[in-house]
Amino acid sequence: MGELAGDKHVKYILCVEKKKDSFESVVMEHLRLNGAYWGLTTLDLLGKLDTVDSNEVVSWILQCQHESGGFGGNIGHDPHLLYTLSAVQVLALFDKLDVLDLNKVTDYIRSLQNEDGSFSGDVWGEVDTRFSYCAICCLAILKRLDLINVEKAVRYIVSCKTLDGGFGCTPGAESHAGQIFCCVGALAITGSLHHVDKDLLGWWLCERQVKSGGLNGRPEKLADVCYSWWVLSSLIMIDRVHWIDKEKLIKFILDCQDTENGGISDRPDDAVDVFHTYFGVAGLSLLEYPGVKAIDPAYALPVDVVNRIFFGRC
């Protein structure tokens, strides 16, 4: 089995940040805050966050904030919960949460809860359990969960439970590992995991491991490195991660590395990107791979960062 090319991945991420003329960077303009979260969290997990000038990042993030309190994916873009969560997570990485006008951000998040407990992603009203996670994770990091109706939020998520024990984007939708992470994560953060049928869901999740050792997100779909995160984190939150073959999964992730130029792809021999590089490294972190810092499966932040938020300085 190969080894994690950590230094190469660090180089790759630092280089993507500065890359000129790449189509990837153009199409990512609007979600640069997500990109910053993926890249910077990966650097932190690999112990290299100090190679980045935190003041620059923080001042840029603050410019992405809209007058409504929410954050856009970049300067001049409309606010959305997806980017608001990334902004809060990156500020948490740098221990800079205190730069936030707390009431402003939390008012924005609170304003997006609907009567049935669900959350819209922004003022345009799209509803999805992904946004429930974004709102709940954000407010928990900011210690202001009391501002929303948690009971209703939980009830909505539970209404998205499927016959196989998983969760979908809305009531009746198919189980999908990404949505399961969001729902289980939100339930974990709110102390509501008793709503999860852990044995049934655990079996469905471990059935996602295919011959190659990789994980898929739904039955009969191809394995993909990003599901290493979504499936694994869910299994850990419900305490069933030992049901999969960890060694085979580690091998699958390592096989998706570009060992020459750094970066990790969705599956072996595909082109690498920041998104899959983050999910690959985060997956290895959950698998306790040596040399990678531990990541918290619910908050999707390094464990030391989460400890700093909730238990003071570490």
Added chain:
Amino acid sequence: MASLSSEGEDWRAWVPLSSRPEFAAVTPLPQDDGPSPVVAIAYRDDFRETMDYFRSLYSSRELSPRSLLLTSLAISFNPANYTVWHFRRQVLEALDADLNDELEFTERVAKGNAKNYQLWHHRRWVAEKLGSDAACGELEFTGKIFCLDAKNYHAWSHRQWVLHALGVWENELDYCTQLLEEDIFNNSAWNQRYFVITKSPLLGGLKAMRDSEVDYAIEAIGTNPENESPWRYLRGLYNDENDGWLNDARVPCACLRVLKAKRNLKFALSTLLDLVCLGFKPNQEIRDAITSLRTSHSGEVGSDSDLAKSICSILGHEDPMRANYWTWRSGRLPQAAEV
């Protein structure tokens, strides 16, 4: 709307916006990436020009036909840019545009971008405004998407919304059957089938549909016992009704048929395990079938004295990737299961 005709524009014949009369008075506005960009952005020329003009009109919130044109161009370059879509909706509302044209526009964007969140959200916004007139068209639209990718998560979500909000349930069960005939492994279609039988106001709900659906699932299992979806569907038909589940003789019969064929045993065995754990007493034929499997899989005949334990041990061999799971199941068998 005449301006929309240029969406089909041939990119090889790109006319720079700076040379187009309708944009003469617009000052393009480059992306501000902050004082020292975290990620420096470089643009292809035509893309950069489009976005610079877009930003200019967006920052002044100019709700005009040329803004609509610019959003079309910007979307064709990058359909994932949600800010562009937001602005487009504001323009459409201000111009009181014909939303049927917008359906055509989104359908064109969908070609090649069928997994784009913004596209589907926008389509939903348009369909919501058009109301019940849009219902059949929306089912057709998702149908076209499923011809290319029958598991497109966004399209399924959209279709469920259409059924729910616009109430066009008449043919949905047949549609599920059709998709499952095309691909019996399509988990999305199985999920949709469950959605229909539990939610359609025309079918009488799960209890009314259960009997015929058990037959349907068992038939699918008969042809492909390795197919995870019908097994889970079958169990879902008796969700929270363990008595019914235990007393439906068709289920152990289906399992037995798979056991006798001695291939693709996993779900048949795990279903029997589930039943036995709930108190089901297997007949001699099933016990013999399991015993014969046991001897063919493990050298130590008779080392497993109880049936459920045997099932777990066979499953551990059948499904080594999840050996830990089956060992765990074996370790927590209820006393009642020791038959």
